[in-house]
Each structure stands twice: as structure tokens, then as C-alpha cells.
Amino acid sequence: MRPGSGMVTFAAVMLFILAFFNGLEAIAAIVQSHVFVAGAHIVIGDLRAWGWTLLALAILQAVAGFSVLAGGQTGRWFGVAVLSVNAFAHMWVVSAYPFWSLVIIVFDIVAIYALCAYGGRPVEA
Template sequence: MAAPPPPAAPRRNLLPFAGVALVLLALFNGLDAMAALTDSKVLTGTDRYVFGDLHSLGWTVLALAIAQGLAGIRLLTGDLPSRWFPTAVLCADLFVQFVFLPSYPVWSLLIIAIDVVALWAVLTAPDPR
């Protein structure tokens, strides 16, 4: 008779990582929003936007940054049953970063990678119940 399989290793909870990543993404997107709203020379130039202008993009990214900050704080304080909000915020940021992709491809791809890893951490975390 074969020996029973060894017990599975407990899964690590990566929600604190996701919370810190969301707070950092909120900081980065807040800086991008401030640059867009103040007509910074970093974002202006020959960039063309399909939806609206640079100011509307700035307000959208600022609202997203506030939502990311709130979602990160909720994860860091242990509000685990409501993981749908951080998931929705991370998915929204994935789409918003595609707007910046033509202007800043390396930066946008870095932020998209952080979004994907944080999204994976939120979705694969063990159920708190």
C-alpha cells in the first residue's frame, strides 16, 4: 500500500503585498494625474487622445488614484471579504494604462505588470471564512 501524500503546504497570503502595490499605484497615478491637470511638459506635446483631452484624462486618472488608495487601505486593514473592489480598481487601471502606452511604453508596461501581479495576489488569496 502506498504512503499517504504529504500534507499540502499552507498558501501564503499575499494580500498585504497587493495592498502596498495598490497604494504605490495610487501614488504613481496621482502624480500622472497632477502632471496632466497642470499641463506639465512631461505629458503634453504631440500626444493625441481618442477620448477627450489631457484634462479629462487627468481627472479620470485622479479618480482612479483615489479609488486605488482606498482599495489598498482596505486590503491593508484586513477588509478581506470585499475583494471585488480592489479587483475592479486593478482591472480599470489596466485599461487606463493602455491610453498612456503610446506615449510612455516602458512606464505603462511596468505599471501593467504591477497591476497583473497585484490582481493575481488578490484573486488567489485564501478565503478568510
């Protein structure tokens, strides 16, 4: 077992958890649920457009999670890219769902760290 393989598995599980949470938030935004702050300003588009964007990100995160679990550098870097886009996207809507957006951003950063710090090629001893 490679050193750090547990962190890579943790990052894959985080990708699945984030995909699930983004999927739930996307459904709430698409049906314009009242869980969001009333009158919040979203940088680009409206709440429904944000919901469809989140749904696409949730699907990409699930694909990235499977890709990271399959191993290989391509899946790892795809996971880093998807997590980075997700963190950046949640910065745009902090006013609509402040606490939850910040929690998602922190989860993204932790998973990016796990993929970048522990997902490289094994070092020859």
C-alpha cells in the same frame, strides 16, 4: 498566519504605490506638464481629462488598499476591480507615456494575481 497573507499584504502595498504614482501622473497631466510625448493621441478626451480620471483612480486605489488591509472578500474584489480598470485605462494612453504606462500595467497585473491567487478563504485542513 494564513498561507499567502504576505502576498495579500504585498497587493495592498502595490495599491498604495500605484495610487501614489497615478496621483503624480494625474497632477502632471492636469497642469499639462511636458513629461508626456508631444502630440500623442489619447483615445478619449485630452490630457487634462485624463489627469482628472487618473486622480479619481488614485483615490479609489488608496481606498482599495485600506480595504484590502482591513481584510475580507469585499475589499479584495474591490481591489481587483480597481486594478483592472487602471490597467485598462493605461492601455488607452500608452502613446502619451509609453514606458511608464507599460510599467503600471505590469504592476496592476502582479497585484491582481496576488489578490486572486492568495486572497481567498482559508482551506480547512
